[in-house]
Amino acid sequence: MLAESLSSMDEAITESVTDWADCPVETTTELDGGQVGSVHRVDLADDRRVVVKTADTDLRIEAEMLAHLRSVGGLTVPDVYHATADLLILEFVPGDSAISxxxxxxxxxxxxxxxxxxxxxxxxxxxxxxxxxxxxxxxxxxxxxxxxxxxxxxxxxxxxxxxxxxxxxxxxxxxxxxxxxxxxxxxxxxxxxxxxxxxxxxxxxxxxxxxxxxxxxxxxxxxxxxxxxxxxxxxxxxxxxxxxxxxxxxxxxxxxxxxxxxxxxxxxxxxxxxxxxxxxxxxxxxxxx
The missing domain is CATH 3.90.1200.10 (Aminoglycoside phosphotransferase (APH), C-terminal lobe)
Structure with a gap:
């Protein structure tokens, strides 16, 4: 999916990501998987790339589940960079969903x-x-x-x-x-x-x-x-x-x-x-x- 304008992600969320990164957001791309809330790939001006998720649920719960699966179960999951009730910033992992x-x-x-x-x-x-x-x-x-x-x-x-x-x-x-x-x-x-x-x-x-x-x-x-x-x-x-x-x-x-x-x-x-x-x-x- 091609990168979209900054307007594809809420302005307040863009501001929060900028504050966390201490770096401007350059482009955002909406990703699949947003049945609950929204998920975007975010490209930062310093060449970092992250995934930003927002939802009406408490996203700290998802962050805690990911941490448990990684630390206790040893499952490969994205790193959690930042988690609040309404904002989750994750490691961007390239890939698709093809099942061979x-x-x-x-x-x-x-x-x-x-x-x-x-x-x-x-x-x-x-x-x-x-x-x-x-x-x-x-x-x-x-x-x-x-x-x-x-x-x-x-x-x-x-x-x-x-x-x-x-x-x-x-x-x-x-x-x-x-x-x-x-x-x-x-x-x-x-x-x-x-x-x-x-x-x-x-x-x-x-x-x-x-x-x-x-x-x-x-x-x-x-x-x-x-x-x-x-x-x-x-x-x-x-x-x-x-x-x-x-x-x-x-x-x-x-x-x-x-x-x-x-x-x-x-x-x-x-x-x-x-x-x-x-x-x-x-x-x-x-x-x-």
Whole structure:
């Protein structure tokens, strides 16, 4: 995308970036990935190049998630240069979002490494965000309880309050929630996940993943990550061949993945509207609800 005029970024934000950099802004380019807020590449007069993000959410949470993924999980993420509630300045990492077989293999290995970061409870040190919405993360011993209460139950209740989830689907989700101890019939170890692995949150170079963006992280059943990446189209047969070789996949995943897809479907329903009602209905039918 070609550089745009300074007017493409809010004047007050341009001023804030100038103050932080102690250097004038020369050009800005709007980048993809601004579904929540806006994202710009900013070229400074001293030849530095950064990414500037603004949003209605508290961007300090994203900065803290990136720091956790880097320092605890060892994931390759952009450096955070500056973070306030409404302004995030990040390292610019060149790349695109193309997913080749080589990228799938690299993605599998990197996620397997991330998932090897484990703890003794499900949750996170603080509530995180998925897009603009809060993810509650109280430390919880039992996975089915955590996923039922803090993911499916919480998202469904919010969607009902927002008027986007019809009562019949809410009732079916409630019935499934009651059965989660049976549906999630294995004993996962709490593993650190990125939480939002799809093409726009990956910077790739044709051979590998150069950086992971926009996390929604917490300690979870690692299959949550696998199910989402598969649903989002970045984890195909090549990915799973490598992931199985490196980390293994428990028996029963083929059934559990449909349960785990319900959460991103609810999240997408809340963000983007009724186009996700039919996939939500179909997934519940697949599961027998």
């Amino acid at each position: 077989p080589a990228v799938e293999r690299d993605l599998a290995a990197r996620l397997a490494d991330l998932h090897a970061t484990e703890t003794d409870q499900f949750g996170f040190p603080f509530d995180t965000l998925t897009g603009r919405y809060r993810q509650p993360n109280p430390w919880t011993d039992d996975w089915a309880t955590f996923f039922g209460d803090e993911r499916l139950g919480h998202a469904a209740a919010c969607a009902r309050e927002e008027g986007v989830l019809p009562p019949d689907l809410a009732e079916r989700l409630g019935a499934l929630g009651d059965d989660l101890p049976v549906l999630l019939d294995h004993d996962p170890t709490p593993s650190l996940i990125h939480g939002d692995v799809w093409s726009e949150n990956l910077l790739t170079d044709g051979e590998s993943v150069r950086a992971f963006l926009d996390p929604a992280c917490y300690y979870a059943d690692r299959e949550v990550e696998l199910a989402y990446a598969e649903w989002a189209g970045v984890a195909g047969e090549t990915f799973f061949e490598r992931y199985r070789a490196v980390a293994g996949v428990d028996s029963g995943y083929e059934s559990r993945r449909h349960v785990y897809r319900l959460y991103p479907l609810l999240t997408h329903l809340r963000h983007f509207g009724s186009e996700y009602l039919d996939p939500l209905d179909a997934t519940l039918e697949t599961l027998g609800y």
